[in-house]
Amino acid sequence: MSDANSNPPSSAALLSSKGEIKVWLTATGLNVGLFMVAGLLLLITWNGLSVFWPQPVSEFTLTSQKDGSPEKIAGIITKQQTRRSAATGQAIEEIQIFTGNRDAYGLAFRFLDQSSLASTTLPSDYIVAERSEYG
Amino acid sequence: MQSAESPEPLRDPAAPPRSPSPVPERFMVSKGVLRFDRFMTYVILFGGIGIIAAVFGIFVFIGSVIWPLFQSPTLTPLRELPLATSGTTLVGLDERSELPYSYDGSADLHFHSESSNVSQPLGLEPGTQITFWRQDRLNDRILLGTQDGRVGFVDISFTAKQSSPKAPRSVTGSLKLAPWLALNNPAPVESLDYASQGERKLFGAIVNAPEGPKLLVVGQRQKKGLMGAGKLEATPPEDLTPLLAGARPIRVLLPGTADAIVVQTQTNELLYLFRAPSGWEVRQQLKPFADIATDITVMDFLYGDVSLVLGDSKGNVRILSLNVPPGSDRRLFAETQRLQPLDAPIRHFVASRRNKSFVVAGDTQCALCYATTGTVRSVLDLPYTVRSLCLDAKAEHLGIVDSDGTLHLNTVHDPHPEAGWRTFFGKIWYEGYSEPKWEWQSTGGTDDFEPKLSLVPLIIGSIKGTLYAMLFAVPIALLAAIYTSQFLSASVKRIVKPAMEIMASLPSVVLGFLAALWLAPIIETKVPSILLLILSIPLSAMIAGSIWIRVPLHQRNRLPRGAEFWLLAPLMAALGYLAWLSGPALESLLFVAKLPDGSQIADFRLWWPQFTGLPYDQRNCLVVGFMMGFAVIPVIFTIAEDALSNVPPALTSAAEALGASRWQVVRTVVLPIASAGIFSALMIGLGRAVGETMIVVMATGNTPVVDAAGRLLFGDPGLGGGLFPLADHWNIFSGMRTLSANIAVELPEAAQGSTHYRTLFLGAFALFLMTFVLNTAAELLRQRLREKFKIV
Numbered sequence: 001m002s003d004a005n006s007n008p009p010s011s012a013a014l015l016s017s018k019g020e021i022k023v024w025l026t027a028t029g030l031n032v033g034l035f036m037v038a039g040l041l042l043l044i045t046w047n048g049l050s051v052f053w054p055q056p057v058s059e060f061t062l063t064s065q066k067d068g069s070p071e072k073i074a075g076i077i078t079k080q081q082t083r084r085s086a087a088t089g090q091a092i093e094e095i096q097i098f099t100g101n102r103d104a105y106g107l108a109f110r111f112l113d114q115s116s117l118a119s120t121t122l123p124s125d126y127i128v129a130e131r132s133e134y135g
Numbered sequence: 136m137q138s139a140e141s142p143e144p145l146r147d148p149a150a151p152p153r154s155p156s157p158v159p160e161r162f163m164v165s166k167g168v169l170r171f172d173r174f175m176t177y178v179i180l181f182g183g184i185g186i187i188a189a190v191f192g193i194f195v196f197i198g199s200v201i202w203p204l205f206q207s208p209t210l211t212p213l214r215e216l217p218l219a220t221s222g223t224t225l226v227g228l229d230e231r232s233e234l235p236y237s238y239d240g241s242a243d244l245h246f247h248s249e250s251s252n253v254s255q256p257l258g259l260e261p262g263t264q265i266t267f268w269r270q271d272r273l274n275d276r277i278l279l280g281t282q283d284g285r286v287g288f289v290d291i292s293f294t295a296k297q298s299s300p301k302a303p304r305s306v307t308g309s310l311k312l313a314p315w316l317a318l319n320n321p322a323p324v325e326s327l328d329y330a331s332q333g334e335r336k337l338f339g340a341i342v343n344a345p346e347g348p349k350l351l352v353v354g355q356r357q358k359k360g361l362m363g364a365g366k367l368e369a370t371p372p373e374d375l376t377p378l379l380a381g382a383r384p385i386r387v388l389l390p391g392t393a394d395a396i397v398v399q400t401q402t403n404e405l406l407y408l409f410r411a412p413s414g415w416e417v418r419q420q421l422k423p424f425a426d427i428a429t430d431i432t433v434m435d436f437l438y439g440d441v442s443l444v445l446g447d448s449k450g451n452v453r454i455l456s457l458n459v460p461p462g463s464d465r466r467l468f469a470e471t472q473r474l475q476p477l478d479a480p481i482r483h484f485v486a487s488r489r490n491k492s493f494v495v496a497g498d499t500q501c502a503l504c505y506a507t508t509g510t511v512r513s514v515l516d517l518p519y520t521v522r523s524l525c526l527d528a529k530a531e532h533l534g535i536v537d538s539d540g541t542l543h544l545n546t547v548h549d550p551h552p553e554a555g556w557r558t559f560f561g562k563i564w565y566e567g568y569s570e571p572k573w574e575w576q577s578t579g580g581t582d583d584f585e586p587k588l589s590l591v592p593l594i595i596g597s598i599k600g601t602l603y604a605m606l607f608a609v610p611i612a613l614l615a616a617i618y619t620s621q622f623l624s625a626s627v628k629r630i631v632k633p634a635m636e637i638m639a640s641l642p643s644v645v646l647g648f649l650a651a652l653w654l655a656p657i658i659e660t661k662v663p664s665i666l667l668l669i670l671s672i673p674l675s676a677m678i679a680g681s682i683w684i685r686v687p688l689h690q691r692n693r694l695p696r697g698a699e700f701w702l703l704a705p706l707m708a709a710l711g712y713l714a715w716l717s718g719p720a721l722e723s724l725l726f727v728a729k730l731p732d733g734s735q736i737a738d739f740r741l742w743w744p745q746f747t748g749l750p751y752d753q754r755n756c757l758v759v760g761f762m763m764g765f766a767v768i769p770v771i772f773t774i775a776e777d778a779l780s781n782v783p784p785a786l787t788s789a790a791e792a793l794g795a796s797r798w799q800v801v802r803t804v805v806l807p808i809a810s811a812g813i814f815s816a817l818m819i820g821l822g823r824a825v826g827e828t829m830i831v832v833m834a835t836g837n838t839p840v841v842d843a844a845g846r847l848l849f850g851d852p853g854l855g856g857g858l859f860p861l862a863d864h865w866n867i868f869s870g871m872r873t874l875s876a877n878i879a880v881e882l883p884e885a886a887q888g889s890t891h892y893r894t895l896f897l898g899a900f901a902l903f904l905m906t907f908v909l910n911t912a913a914e915l916l917r918q919r920l921r922e923k924f925k926i927v
Binding site for chain 2: 018019020021022023024025026027028029030031032033034036037040041043044047081082084090
């Protein structure tokens with residue numbers, strides 16, 4: 001509807017600038033809306049399709065000792081978050097890893113504090129296999 | 136519509152232009168068209184009437200479901216039976232009121248069938264004289280106290296026989312006398328009660344000993360083993376008279392927990408004795424009718440043994456309930472309800488074994504009452520004087536014995552005693568609560584649970600959810616609509632508009648799922664980032680706009696129409712990302728909470744409750760508002776965009792020709808003319824937000840809370856306290872339960888025809904009424920807007 005922009009520059013340059021900032025403000029509405037749509041579709045696609053791709057298995061060497069040598073554990077990182085220590089209230093960075101093997105460890109997921117990790121490597125010789133029921 | 140039957144062209148070039156034709160056949164409409172026209176008229180008429188009928192059909196259905204909630208109970212006389220007993224009579228009914236029984240303290244109990252009276256001996260050894268007898272509250276059991284200080288009970292059981300489904304039933308009663316327990320005080324028993332709590336059983340009695348009345352308890356323990364209930368072992372009687380401090384006890388009551396006694400004294404005082412681990416103690420002493428100085432005439436427990444019903448000599452009925460008052464750590468009695476007084480002194484009482492209904496009677500008046508709401512539901516004025524009352528186990532039959540010894544059986548029909556305006560919209564002091572409250576808690580773990588059916592928390596939840604959804608969605612949708620319709624080039628608009636509308640195609644269960652599992656945990660720890668992000672969006676537009684107006688006009692004009700949109704995107708993204716990252720910095724600057732040990736910690740989740748005194752939930756209105764945005768934004772956007780696009784170009788061109796800038800055109804011409812359409816868009820969006828269910832069910836935690844918001848809406852005198860009285864009322868960081876979510880969650884569990892079921896429909900009706908009122912008001916306003924800015 002507004003044809004002011006396609007007209008040749010006039011002396012009324014200042015006049016046509018009136019409310020330009022508000023025009024830009026209205027543009028934010030469209031931007032936010034489109035960002036919401038795109039973000040949601042991407043989010044669903046990403047989380048949905050990631051099922052089809054195997055995740056890298058990391059090997060964590062812990063600072064704690066087990067049987068005289070540093071404890072090692074392998075798993076897929078599923079979450080990284082901050083938690084508050086119940087005792088001191090300090091923020092603690094922690095990761096959640098999927099270890100599987102519930103029959104061996106009792107739990108399929110495990111939380112590790114970042115501070116308890118001595119080193120993290122991505123060895124190439126781990127495989128993740130899914131066992132069927134009673135398999 | 137072009138008709139096939141008219142072969143001539145519409146305009147005949149050969150005919151003179153203005154010659155009046157006597158038979159203007161070419162102007163006549165073909166029969167086919169007319170037939171189709173008529174047919175369509177009926178189809179449309181049928182469709183229109185059908186829609187109206189369907190809507191009214193819904194009303195009629197909802198109305199028919201909720202109507203019984205507001206009906207008064209009916210008491211209809213069933214039959215009359217002369218009793219064989221005289222004097223102080225106790226009556227009881229079997230399951231179907233086929234074989235009433237009566238007892239008057241003699242050695243026999245009488246069963247009265249329609250045709251015959253059968254007396255059956257209790258099995259007392261000769262010489263036993265019964266001095267006190269009363270009906271057990273829960274069972275067909277008569278508690279007995281003797282002249283020589285023994286207590287016991289007789290159980291009554293019924294067996295029904297029916298040889299074939301069509302043959303008449305024959306019901307016979309049988310008695311079983313329990314072993315007597317001695318109180319070790321050979322004096323007549325004046326009052327007695329018995330409580331059995333699994334292993335622990337307890338008798339409480341008052342005996343009129345020569346040295347003065349005594350309050351005694353005697354207990355029994357029953358060991359439960361693998362082989363079922365074991366033998367009963369009696370514990371020695373205890374004398375609790377010293378606890379009374381000289382007061383003369385006249386009545387005892389034992390709650391089913393068998394760990395307490397309520398004693399009424401001659402001075403109209405109640406003593407609440409409790410068995411603490413160290414022994415019996417007086418927990419509470421109170422005078423229920425101290426303000427009017429009347430005598431307590433009736434005292435008994437209601438179903439559940441948490442509330443006491445007290446009647447006095449002036450016809451007043453008051454209900455005391457156990458609760459933990461603020462600042463205390465033990466349950467004490469407090470007056471929760473006062474009923475409308477009867478004309479006569481209260482003499483008789485019987486409680487339902489199903490709910491909190493009870494019947495009180497005095498002289499010739501009899502009243503059916505409900506304790507939770509404190510209402511007298513029905514009053515019967517009888518042509519005879521009441522001597523005794525009884526209710527059957529299902530509270531379907533009320534038996535009234537008159538002074539001539541005739542039992543009048545009445546059918547009680549009161550399917551929804553707990554319903555009423557007070558229940559749904561008023562504050563009620565429920566059992567176990569320390570103050571009157573609006574509460575929705577429709578089901579409980581036990582049978583004696585009191586349903587709490589206040590719609591207020593749900594109405595507030597609906598308003599709150601809608602409010603936050605609209606707060607988020609309206610600015611985005613309207614700004615986007617203005618920009619898309621007025622400043623965006625047509626080719627981009629063709630892509631952008633359907634893209635925004637994709638939002639509406641997402642099923643709300645997906646949105647709810649994402650809100651609950653993905654968004655809520657993110658938002659929980661990132662509130663400062665979100666606050667900054669919200670600020671960064673208009674800020675980026677202002678920065679971009681300020682730079683833009685400094686660019687010379689001829690350079691600006693080189694950019695195509697709608698360039699702002701993609702020029703702004705990277706700036707918004709960059710600023711937004713920066714805002715997101717600087718959230719923790721803002722948190723450590725502003726939102727520092729103090730820990731109990733004195734240290735300070737920057738955490739919004741801890742800071743919010745400390746600063747405002749309001750709770751912080753993970754599933755809060757912020758999450759719901761954002762996710763509801765996905766449902767509401769496309770609706771408002773599409774309709775508003777259409778309204779804005781339909782403003783005649785002649786008007787905008789005229790404004791531009793007069794020298795208005797493009798924003799001035801929008802503000803002064805486009806917005807007023809499109810205002811009616813924009814208003815419709817907002818109303819339809821609002822309707823969507825009010826009725827939205829799935830997102831709310833999944834993302835709000837579904838707790839029916841009334842926080843300060845409710846107090847503001849429903850007028851609480853204690854309003855306006857706290858540090859931030861206004862912020863206090865619409866806590867964005869708490870959950871809620873909306874009317875629609877409530878129906879979705881509870882309707883599958885509600886028994887059809889129950890009060891709960893009907894109340895859910897009442898919630899639906901309330902929801903409908905809310906939207907109806909709102910939409911009607913909006914429509915009136917829209918009409919006015921349309922009149923005001925009429926173009927043609």
